[in-house]
Amino acid sequence: MNILIRIYAIFSKELIQLKRDRMMFGMVVVIPLIQLMLFGFAINTNVRHIPVGVVDYSQTGLSRVLIQTISATQVVKFTEQYTTVQQAEAAIASAQIRAVLVIPKDVSQRVVRHRSIGSGSPASSDEETSRPIAQWVVDGSDTMISAAVKSLRNMPLAELLSKPVNRSTPTFEVTLLYNPEQRTAVNVVPGLVAIILTMTMIMFTSAAIVRESERGNLEMLITTPVRPLELMIGKIIPYIFIGALQVVIILGLGKAVFNVPINGSLWQLAAATLLFITASLSLGLVISTIASNQLQAMQMTLFVLLPSILLSGFMFPYEGMPEVAQYIAEALPATHFMRLIRGVVLRDVQIIHMTFDVYWLILFTFAGLTVASLRFKKSLD
Amino acid sequence: MSQYVINASNLSRNFGDLKAIQNLDLKVEKGRIYGFLGPNGCGKTTAIRLLTGLLKPSSGAVQVLGFNLPEEAEKLRLLIGYMTQKFSLYADLTVKENLRFIAKIYCLSRRSQEKRIDELLHTYGLQQQKNQLAGSMSGGQKQRLGLSAAVLHKPELLFLDEPTSAVDPENRRDFWEQLFDLSEQGTSILVSTHYMDEAERCHKLAILENGIKRADGTPEELMQQMGAHVVEVSSLNLRQLKRQLVNLPDVITASQLGARLRVLVKKSIPDPLAFLSSQSGIEIEDTLSLVRPSLEDVFVTCTGAGRQ
Ligand SMILES: Nc1ncnc2c1ncn2[C@@H]1O[C@H](COP(=O)(O)OP(=O)(O)O)[C@@H](O)[C@H]1O
Numbered sequence: 075m076n077i078l079i080r081i082y083a084i085f086s087k088e089l090i091q092l093k094r095d096r097m098m099f100g101m102v103v104v105i106p107l108i109q110l111m112l113f114g115f116a117i118n119t120n121v122r123h124i125p126v127g128v129v130d131y132s133q134t135g136l137s138r139v140l141i142q143t144i145s146a147t148q149v150v151k152f153t154e155q156y157t158t159v160q161q162a163e164a165a166i167a168s169a170q171i172r173a174v175l176v177i178p179k180d181v182s183q184r185v186v187r188h189r190s191i192g193s194g195s196p197a198s199s200d201e202e203t204s205r206p207i208a209q210w211v212v213d214g215s216d217t218m219i220s221a222a223v224k225s226l227r228n229m230p231l232a233e234l235l236s237k238p239v240n241r242s243t244p245t246f247e248v249t250l251l252y253n254p255e256q257r258t259a260v261n262v263v264p265g266l267v268a269i270i271l272t273m274t275m276i277m278f279t280s281a282a283i284v285r286e287s288e289r290g291n292l293e294m295l296i297t298t299p300v301r302p303l304e305l306m307i308g309k310i311i312p313y314i315f316i317g318a319l320q321v322v323i324i325l326g327l328g329k330a331v332f333n334v335p336i337n338g339s340l341w342q343l344a345a346a347t348l349l350f351i352t353a354s355l356s357l358g359l360v361i362s363t364i365a366s367n368q369l370q371a372m373q374m375t376l377f378v379l380l381p382s383i384l385l386s387g388f389m390f391p392y393e394g395m396p397e398v399a400q401y402i403a404e405a406l407p408a409t410h411f412m413r414l415i416r417g418v419v420l421r422d423v424q425i426i427h428m429t430f431d432v433y434w435l436i437l438f439t440f441a442g443l444t445v446a447s448l449r450f451k452k453s454l455d
Numbered sequence: 456m457s458q459y460v461i462n463a464s465n466l467s468r469n470f471g472d473l474k475a476i477q478n479l480d481l482k483v484e485k486g487r488i489y490g491f492l493g494p495n496g497c498g499k500t501t502a503i504r505l506l507t508g509l510l511k512p513s514s515g516a517v518q519v520l521g522f523n524l525p526e527e528a529e530k531l532r533l534l535i536g537y538m539t540q541k542f543s544l545y546a547d548l549t550v551k552e553n554l555r556f557i558a559k560i561y562c563l564s565r566r567s568q569e570k571r572i573d574e575l576l577h578t579y580g581l582q583q584q585k586n587q588l589a590g591s592m593s594g595g596q597k598q599r600l601g602l603s604a605a606v607l608h609k610p611e612l613l614f615l616d617e618p619t620s621a622v623d624p625e626n627r628r629d630f631w632e633q634l635f636d637l638s639e640q641g642t643s644i645l646v647s648t649h650y651m652d653e654a655e656r657c658h659k660l661a662i663l664e665n666g667i668k669r670a671d672g673t674p675e676e677l678m679q680q681m682g683a684h685v686v687e688v689s690s691l692n693l694r695q696l697k698r699q700l701v702n703l704p705d706v707i708t709a710s711q712l713g714a715r716l717r718v719l720v721k722k723s724i725p726d727p728l729a730f731l732s733s734q735s736g737i738e739i740e741d742t743l744s745l746v747r748p749s750l751e752d753v754f755v756t757c758t759g760a761g762r763q
Pocket residue numbers: 470473475493494495496497498499500501502
C-alpha cells in the first residue's frame with residue numbers, strides 16, 4: 075500500500091514537472107512531426123528523374139525515338155548532350171549528370187537485328203544478336219542510382235519500330251502482397267515509430283533521472299523512505315503515455331498524409347507498442363544509472379540510436395546485413411519492434427504468432443529493470 | 456537505547472588520498488542542539504552524510520537512534536530529517552506542491568497531509584508564497600521551505616547543513632528561534648555552520664579542521680578551558696606592533712579590532728600582562744587589559760588559523 079502511495083507521489087510530481095517543461099512538451103510533439111516529414115518525403119527508394127546525358131553518334135530519327143522512349147519511363151531525365159564520351163565522363167565526375175547513354179553509329183542495324191524486336195532479317199549470327207543497342211555509363215558510387223539505371227537494361231523496345239510486343243513469358247510470376255504499388259512510405263512510416271520511440275523514450279527517461287542528481291534533488295530523495303524501484307517506476311509511467319501519444323501522431327499522420335493503411339487491430343498495435351516502450355524505458359533507466367549528467371545521457375542515447383536506425387531493418391533489410399551486424403541487430407529492442415509493428419500495421423499479424431520478438435522484448439524489459447535497480451544505490455558513494 | 460542519539464567512534468572517511476574525516480568520536484545527547492563549527496572544506500557535509508547513511512565510512516562505527524549505519528540506514532529514514540546545504544527541493548514545483556510531494560513520500564493520509572502543510576506554512580511564514588515556484592523564492596524563503604520539508608514528518612533527529620549560509624542576519628535570528636522551538640518540543644538537532652555567533656547558540660559544539668575534531672564541549676567550557684589568555688592592547692602603531700608580536704613564540708595570534716589589538720598568549724605564561732608590557736614596541740602610555748575569551752578566540756587557538 076505504502077509502495078503504491080510513494081509511486082503515485084513520484085508519478086504526480088513528474089507529471090507536474092512535465093506540464094511546466096514547455097521545451098520537453100514541444101519535443102514530444104515536434105520530433106515525430108519533423109521526422110515523419112523528413113523520412114516520409116525524403117527517403118524514397120523508387121528513384122526517379124535521374125539527370126543523365128547522351129552522346130549520340132548516330133544522329134538518326136531512330137536514336138531520337140530511342141531517347142524519347144527511355145525518357146517516357148521517368149527513371150531518367152536527359153538534361154545534357156555531349157559530342158564525345160570523354161566530355162560526358164567529365165560531366166559525371168563533376169556530378170552534373172549521374173549517367174550517360176552512348177548511342178553507337180550503327181544503332182539502326184543493331185535494333186533491327188536485336189532478338190527481342192528484330193525480325194531477324196537479314197539473318198544474324200549469334201554474336202551479332204547478342205550485341206546491345208546502346209551503352210549506359212553510370213556513376214556506380216551510389217548503388218541506388220545504378221540499380222535504377224540497371225533496371226532499364228531489359229526495357230521492351232518493340233514500340234520503337236511500332237511492332238507488337240514480342241515479350242517472352244517470364245520465368246516467374248511475382249505477386250506483390252501488402253504494398254502492391256511499392257510505395258516507400260508504407261514501409262518507412264511504421265518503422266519510424268520504432269526509431270522515434272527509441273530516441274525519445276531512452277532520452278527522456280535517462281535524462282529524467284540524471285536531472286534529479288544533477289540538480290541536487292537526489293540527495294534529498296535518498297534520505298526519504300523512497301525505494302529505488304519505486305522511484306524508477308513512478309518516473310517512467312508518464313513516459314509510457316507520452317510514447318503512446320507519439321505513436322498516435324506518427325501513425326495518424328502517416329495515414330492522413332502518406333496514406334499508410336493500418337491493417338492490423340489497434341489492440342495488437344497497443345500491445346506491441348507497450349512492449350517496446352517498456353523495453354526502451356528500462357534501457358533508459360540503465361543509462362541513467364551510468365551517466366553522471368544529461369549530456370552523457372544524451373551521448374549514450376545516440377550510441378543506442380545509431381545502430382537502431384542502421385541495423386534494425388529500418389533503412390536496410392536485415393537479410394542483407396553481414397552476420398556480425400545481424401547479431402547486434404538482434405540485441406536491439408528496435409529490431410524486434412520493427413518486425414512486430416510492420417507485421418501488425420501492414421500484414422495484420424497477431425503478435426502472439428511472433429513469439430521470439432515478443433519474448434525478447436519482455437526479457438529485455440526485466441533485465442533492464444533488474445540491472446537498473448541493482449545499480450541505483452541509495453547512497454552518494 | 457542509550458541516552459545518545461548519535462554515537463560515533465573512530466569514524467573515518469577518505470576520498471582517494473584525501474582524508475575528509477579522520478578518527479571522529481562524537482556523542483550527541485537527546486534533545487540538544489549540537490553544532491559543527493569549521494571553515495569550508497573541513498568535512499562538515501561529509502560528516503553529516505556519514506551520520507545520515509548517505510556515505511559509507513572507510514572505517515569506524517556509527518550508531519544513530521540506536522541503528523547501526525550504514526547497514527540499517529533504511530530503518531532510520533522515517534526518524535530523521537535532513538536539510539541539505541544546497542537547496543534540494545524541486546525548483547519547478549510550487550511551495551505547496553513540494554510539501555505535498557514530501558508528505559506523500561512519507562505516506563501521510565490525505566487529511567493529515569493538508570493539516571500538517573497548513574501548520575508548516577503558518578509556522579514558517581510561507582502562506583503568501585504557497586503557490587509560488589520554489590525556484591523563484593529568496594534565500595531566506597527557500598531555507599524556511601527546506602526546514603518545513605525536513606520536519607514535515609516530525610523526525611526525532613534533524614540534520615541541518617549550513618542552513619543559514621544564504622540568509623540575512625535578521626532571518627538567521629528568526630531561524631534560530633525556530634530551532635529552539637523544535638528543540639523544546641524534543642527534537643534533537645545537529646547543525647553545521649561557519650558562523651561563530653551561531654555556534655555560540657548551540658548547547659554543545661565540535662570544532663572541525665581538515666577532517667579532524669580539534670575540540671568539543673559547551674561554548675562556556677570551550678572558552679574556559681581554552682589554552683590561551685586574551686589581552687587587548689590599545690596603542691598607536693597597531694600594524695607594526697602586530698607584526699612584531701606574532702613573531703614571538705609565546706604569542707598564538709594577534710588580530711586588530713578597530714583601535715585595539717587582540718592578542719592570544721599561551722597559557723604557559725603565568726602573567727600575560729607583565730609579559731606583554733616587557734616587550735619592546737609597547738609604550739608606557741599603552742593600555743593592556745585581560746578580557747574574557749570569545750568563541751572566535753577558541754576557534755583560532757584550536758585550529759591555528761591565525762598562525763600563518
Ligand atoms: N564526493 C567527494 N569526492 C571527493 N572529495 C570530496 C567529496 N566530497 C567532499 N570531498 C572533499 O572532502 C573535503 C570536505 O568536504 P565537505 O565535507 O564538503 O566540507 P564542508 O562541508 O565542511 O565545506 C573537501 O576537501 C572536499 O573537496
